[in-house]
Amino acid sequence: MAVSVKDSKRAPRTEGVAAYMRDVGQRARTAARAVAKASSGEKNSALFALARIIEDDSGAILEANRQDLRAAREQRLEEALQDRLELDPSRIAAMADGVRQVAALPDPVGEMFDLKMRPSGIQVGRMRMPLGVVGIIYESRPNVTADAAALCLKSGNACILRGGSEALQSNQAIAACIQRALRDAGLPADAVQVVGTTDREAVGQMLTMPQFVDVVIPRGGKGLVAFVSEHARVPVIKHLDGNCHVYIDAEADPEKAIAIAVNAKTQRYGTCNTMETLLVDAPIAQRVLPELGRIYSGHGVELRGCERTRKILPQARPAKAEDWDTEFLAPILAVKVVDGLDQAIEHIARHGSQHTDAIVTENYSKVRRFLREVDSASVMINASTRFADGYEYGLGAEIGISTDKFHARGPVGLEGLTSVKWIVLGDGHVR
Amino acid sequence: MAVSVKDSKRAPRTEGVAAYMRDVGQRARTAARAVAKASSGEKNSALFALARIIEDDSGAILEANRQDLRAAREQRLEEALQDRLELDPSRIAAMADGVRQVAALPDPVGEMFDLKMRPSGIQVGRMRMPLGVVGIIYESRPNVTADAAALCLKSGNACILRGGSEALQSNQAIAACIQRALRDAGLPADAVQVVGTTDREAVGQMLTMPQFVDVVIPRGGKGLVAFVSEHARVPVIKHLDGNCHVYIDAEADPEKAIAIAVNAKTQRYGTCNTMETLLVDAPIAQRVLPELGRIYSGHGVELRGCERTRKILPQARPAKAEDWDTEFLAPILAVKVVDGLDQAIEHIARHGSQHTDAIVTENYSKVRRFLREVDSASVMINASTRFADGYEYGLGAEIGISTDKFHARGPVGLEGLTSVKWIVLGDGHVR
Numbered sequence: 014m015a016v017s018v019k020d021s022k023r024a025p026r027t028e029g030v031a032a033y034m035r036d037v038g039q040r041a042r043t044a045a046r047a048v049a050k051a052s053s054g055e056k057n058s059a060l061f062a063l064a065r066i067i068e069d070d071s072g073a074i075l076e077a078n079r080q081d082l083r084a085a086r087e088q089r090l091e092e093a094l095q096d097r098l099e100l101d102p103s104r105i106a107a108m109a110d111g112v113r114q115v116a117a118l119p120d121p122v123g124e125m126f127d128l129k130m131r132p133s134g135i136q137v138g139r140m141r142m143p144l145g146v147v148g149i150i151y152e153s154r155p156n157v158t159a160d161a162a163a164l165c166l167k168s169g170n171a172c173i174l175r176g177g178s179e180a181l182q183s184n185q186a187i188a189a190c191i192q193r194a195l196r197d198a199g200l201p202a203d204a205v206q207v208v209g210t211t212d213r214e215a216v217g218q219m220l221t222m223p224q225f226v227d228v229v230i231p232r233g234g235k236g237l238v239a240f241v242s243e244h245a246r247v248p249v250i251k252h253l254d255g256n257c258h259v260y261i262d263a264e265a266d267p268e269k270a271i272a273i274a275v276n277a278k279t280q281r282y283g284t285c286n287t288m289e290t291l292l293v294d295a296p297i298a299q300r301v302l303p304e305l306g307r308i309y310s311g312h313g314v315e316l317r318g319c320e321r322t323r324k325i326l327p328q329a330r331p332a333k334a335e336d337w338d339t340e341f342l343a344p345i346l347a348v349k350v351v352d353g354l355d356q357a358i359e360h361i362a363r364h365g366s367q368h369t370d371a372i373v374t375e376n377y378s379k380v381r382r383f384l385r386e387v388d389s390a391s392v393m394i395n396a397s398t399r400f401a402d403g404y405e406y407g408l409g410a411e412i413g414i415s416t417d418k419f420h421a422r423g424p425v426g427l428e429g430l431t432s433v434k435w436i437v438l439g440d441g442h443v444r
Numbered sequence: 445m446a447v448s449v450k451d452s453k454r455a456p457r458t459e460g461v462a463a464y465m466r467d468v469g470q471r472a473r474t475a476a477r478a479v480a481k482a483s484s485g486e487k488n489s490a491l492f493a494l495a496r497i498i499e500d501d502s503g504a505i506l507e508a509n510r511q512d513l514r515a516a517r518e519q520r521l522e523e524a525l526q527d528r529l530e531l532d533p534s535r536i537a538a539m540a541d542g543v544r545q546v547a548a549l550p551d552p553v554g555e556m557f558d559l560k561m562r563p564s565g566i567q568v569g570r571m572r573m574p575l576g577v578v579g580i581i582y583e584s585r586p587n588v589t590a591d592a593a594a595l596c597l598k599s600g601n602a603c604i605l606r607g608g609s610e611a612l613q614s615n616q617a618i619a620a621c622i623q624r625a626l627r628d629a630g631l632p633a634d635a636v637q638v639v640g641t642t643d644r645e646a647v648g649q650m651l652t653m654p655q656f657v658d659v660v661i662p663r664g665g666k667g668l669v670a671f672v673s674e675h676a677r678v679p680v681i682k683h684l685d686g687n688c689h690v691y692i693d694a695e696a697d698p699e700k701a702i703a704i705a706v707n708a709k710t711q712r713y714g715t716c717n718t719m720e721t722l723l724v725d726a727p728i729a730q731r732v733l734p735e736l737g738r739i740y741s742g743h744g745v746e747l748r749g750c751e752r753t754r755k756i757l758p759q760a761r762p763a764k765a766e767d768w769d770t771e772f773l774a775p776i777l778a779v780k781v782v783d784g785l786d787q788a789i790e791h792i793a794r795h796g797s798q799h800t801d802a803i804v805t806e807n808y809s810k811v812r813r814f815l816r817e818v819d820s821a822s823v824m825i826n827a828s829t830r831f832a833d834g835y836e837y838g839l840g841a842e843i844g845i846s847t848d849k850f851h852a853r854g855p856v857g858l859e860g861l862t863s864v865k866w867i868v869l870g871d872g873h874v875r
Binding site: 046049050123129131133135137140142144145227228248266268269272273275276277280362371373384385386388389390391392393394395396397399400401405406407418419420422423424432433434435436437438439440441442443444 | 477480481554560562566568571576658659679699700703704707708804816819820821822823824825826827828830831832836837838849850854855863867869870871872873874
């Protein structure tokens, strides 16, 4: 198949796209073996080279980005998307820094652990290995290209990156930097391939090549994630809703409760770990809600309350049924007064999205129950939901946040891009 | 629409089966929350009750099994399948023992680990949780019903068990024991549901209810596993081929090499961890192959060799290309002389099934390379491939052996039926 990664002018037709993607997949599969056995030193020198080349080539990247931005303006792309698309010298510096931070993380590949002696005499343990080939499908932000390439390379995986059509030129410019860095470090250029066609069929094809792709990670809006989940014949690490709760228990310290409820809602509105519903235990409602109401209104947060909430905060609009199930991603907060821990846990189980939920309480037994009975990717005690983040958790970097239970849950770092095999050390042992 | 043979009294049509399975799924989802928070004591008392009830009710189970066996004979089911189907007092005793062994295992649910302090002041760690609802699809052996129920219950999961149509009466009799045991322990009866229809549509439905089923585990022949993989819209833990290799390196201890090569092939022929191809490094071939040839021929093992093998062992038949890719599950062994470690690793990568592969060598650097570069679920040094087994690895019990890399790899015990969530312990911390 003739279409090269760079040659995006010649948009291939569907048959061509399928063949092109199979070729990309085959190359990734071959490169995966080499990168899986690459030493930490080789991988790190590729990453340091990449950071340096991104800085050195920032002129070319910015020029490519200007082409994308011109096209975006002509096509009247939404302002918010144009903002995400835009690169400037400080964003490029941040991109290079991010790559250096990944280089500084410990290499997960080859880690051995849990080596235990068995009665038979063999010693049995585990070794961490790359997954193989990781497909990443993303939108707008061109920095994901460098970021995802770095994480996949560090974890010993080959990757196939498919960015948004609006960022094609920017992504290709960054891809050129990656290619040079891989070559400089003596690693196969096919270890990171940036798909050179914007044909949507390329995504469909990537999702249905289990022989070449071990996992797909969609990073983007709900439409993209839903499309990927629906069509994938390979495993998917995906992020759906973040309908996060804070429950202020009757035995909460009111000061901590107020600080957490304010931070969880107002620190940022558009993030998936922002609180969307506040649950308040009836005995403490009168103590905390009036002050919270004042602070929220100072931040311009619209409150939507249950009837008991509105008796205390008349300014709250009446909550509708769907408000309990909504990820507002906006300065809007649903507030409900509940009778104790059981009702709070029940509300979270029914309306939550198993992303991040927090309790504020000083009661030990309620802490223990909340930790065990709330089945969310992150369960927090006396802390703001905003901490649910790979950097805050010490992962060093994050390829995404999983709302699945299978394989990886919550913030996914290098470890989520690996699997563990069994290793057996014997000395001539037989059964 | 295939009306089932056995369930002719109330043979539901496809619409009926779909509705029935959705009801089963909904009940499982509800029960899953209760069993997820059940204490270790409650789960263990259900398991001890189950073991006792199986023993007390062995008469009823054996009577149901006789009905299945009669029908199997009338339908001229293969001898091997009839043998797997048959229960006798010792098999029932083993079933009860198996359940008690699961009770004796440590409870994985609620385990907390890796609680580390972060610079922000929060403490971040992990907690092990059940997956939720586990669907298990199996054939013939009725003991899987008790075994799978015990493993799912111990790991805090609700389960939906769908056995083979030939074992329907036996499975229903064991299901009755499980129901009584759950009730005795105060756990919801819906925590373990044995599907009461043999309509194949029930399987199709189970595979496409992600809202009710968190993972499906097919336990059976390749046809079943292929069907499940093809149609599943939920995650699958599956076992495909076991094309296992032993590589005897030039620097192997010949005695260990011969002991391992004999055991890996001849201890049992029909198991997935049996060696199917022996790779011998050229410099040691003359030293080990003649003796191995004598021992294999004493065991009636048919050898299929490459040309260089046949110069040393003229009795070996010439290997065909497909022999290197075949899981014989029989007293047949493919033998190939190779030139060193690289060729061996290359052969395993090309022809193996990433199940279990072993090297025999005394050379440290080759050990290190083999461990890292062979990407199989189990990689062994100087030990027989036959050790690849949940009991030998210390898992206590095994729900299956996964040949996937995602989530669980190799023998899957209780841990493979769980996921880990993040827990955050703060003291009023905000970002």
